[in-house]
Amino acid sequence: MIQQSLADLWQGFGVALEWHNFMWSFVGVLIGNLIGVLPGMGPLSAISVLLPLTYTMHPVPAILMLAGIFYGSQYGGAIGAILLNLPCHPPHAVTCLDGYPMARRGKGGTALGITMMASFFAASVGILIMIFASPLLVAVAFKFGPAELFSIMLVGLLAGGTMSSGAPVKGVAMTVLGLLLGVVGTDVNTGAQRFTFGSPELSDGVELVALALGLFGVAEFLRNVNRLQAVTTNVTMKLSDMRPSWAEIKEAFWPMVRGTTIGSLFGAMPGTGPTITTFIAYALEKKISKTPERFGHGILAGVAAPEASSHSKTQVDFIPTMSLGIPGDPVMALILGALLIQGIQPGPQLIKEHADIFWGLIASFWIGNVLLVILNVPLIQVWVKVLQVPYRYLYPAAMFFIAIGVYSTNNSLFDVGEVLAFGLMGAVLVALDFPVSPILLGFVLGPMLEENFRRAMLLSRGSIAVFVERPISGAFIAISTLMILLQIFLAARAAVRRQRGSSVFGPKVDDNSLRT
């Protein structure tokens, strides 16, 4: 089986290195990196803004470009986090803790160099895992019936809600809201119009791009306008600063390995967001470090571990997305949506039927990560300049790109109106302290969840016990139950602690550092 994988991978390199595929992958990495560096923009906004551009493209280059945008913007986000203490993408919030103090000591170049190394290393490991694990998972996935699929989606949705940032109940509520939004439109089984309120435009359902751009574009601008921290910096960066010394590489090596391991574990679990992964990687380093007091004052391990974990998670996340059709986090949900728009149904069939996409994608990851390293060395000075683009020029331009991007999806102004509605909704939800990204996860999974639930009930003649009786499905239900119990336990413990009046009593590293 491994030999087969390697042969397929070889073919994948052939696909990814085809001139036009390579070009789009390069464009994706470059634009993604650029947008990731821009203040106030993260991978979600980057992908949503550029998604409409890929409609007219062939599926392979489209997906390669989107993936490039994703890891490019993720890497770009680290630059702002380290140099300016601006975490534009939540997972980088941890990188700030030690990256920024390093930058203030004049070691910003080293921190970026180590970040680059850590991301490349972690991504490579993640890609290797993908190569060997995907065929295995596919073999298992073919045994999955509707009941199993429903249960694993349930795990994904619960994990997506509880393990994002913020209060778990609110995260779950947002996931459920996403499910409801997924219901809008024509019911595939009966043809009934649901929640369309008589509008023919809504009978095809809510437009994914409009939802994503409303929640992560317009709502973000509404939140940030006139409030974003003014960026003033006179960071200058020389190429030689970026090359870490051997001692520094040695210091960062094991944290990098541990971060990668954590990222890979979490990536394999559907639903767990990248933020929690980086927090746990950081907490673990702090816990096992001989000098925990140095954390927060610019220690290399505090940069290497979280960055490595987020990058390996990114790669491993593609496994459940591509082989089961169940996205690991909101960004994956968006990429899954893009695949669906291209008429490709991710799932165990995908690897067989669209081998070019799957293996081409894996090969392009490697190429893209090499490109990222090559690009960032000479371009770092440019990125430092880009960091200082004033927000007051940035967001009006982005508003236009959002409007025209959504318009070109269906050539309809109604969709632009949808952006307005979802932007407003997103802003209200953000003001009420809801994490909005689980909505996307729920929205994409909703129709699949309903379909599999219906099928499972049809097959079992209405016996709900089927979810527990079948072993694989039962295991997933057990995991879901455990997750809920864990949340109740954590909440209860926090309440008890609060009554004792000491929040620092007996700190478990993770939730203590999460309370920042």
Place this chain on the structure above:
Amino acid sequence: MKDGIAQPSFLSTYRRDYYAGALMVLIGVGAAVQGFQYNVGTLTHMGAGFFPVAVGIILACLGVLIAGLARRPQLQPTLHEGGPLEGDGPEWRGWFCILGGIVAFIVLGTWGGLLPATFAITFISAMGDRENTWLSALVLASLISLACIVIFWWALQVQFPLFTWG
């Protein structure tokens, strides 16, 4: 509840959670009630209404739970894309201009064409930032309009006439 004194935000955390819970209950109940209009069916033969009703009820329950937990301390801070902010007060000018920009794009897109719509959305949303002047917003809007003509109208050939009437 001591509002407005030591509170940097315009909604206190507790009250924010009550509103949040209430909103979820409202949406959930609304969805369930609407869902009952469609055929609910039985577990064996589910109608179109089954899933929305079930999800709506779950959402309403979660809403109750959110409001019920309002006085508990939050275990993790909520992080958003876009990074930390300076202030937390209402920002009417920015909000109004950004939303107004989109409305202008829709209206002018219908009764004007791509070029006026582009100019309007950029100019109006630029005016939302206090540091932008009439002149800087005008220059920005003109540049974006130019980029729009070159990239979207000429190169990508978006199906949107530059000028139109009705």
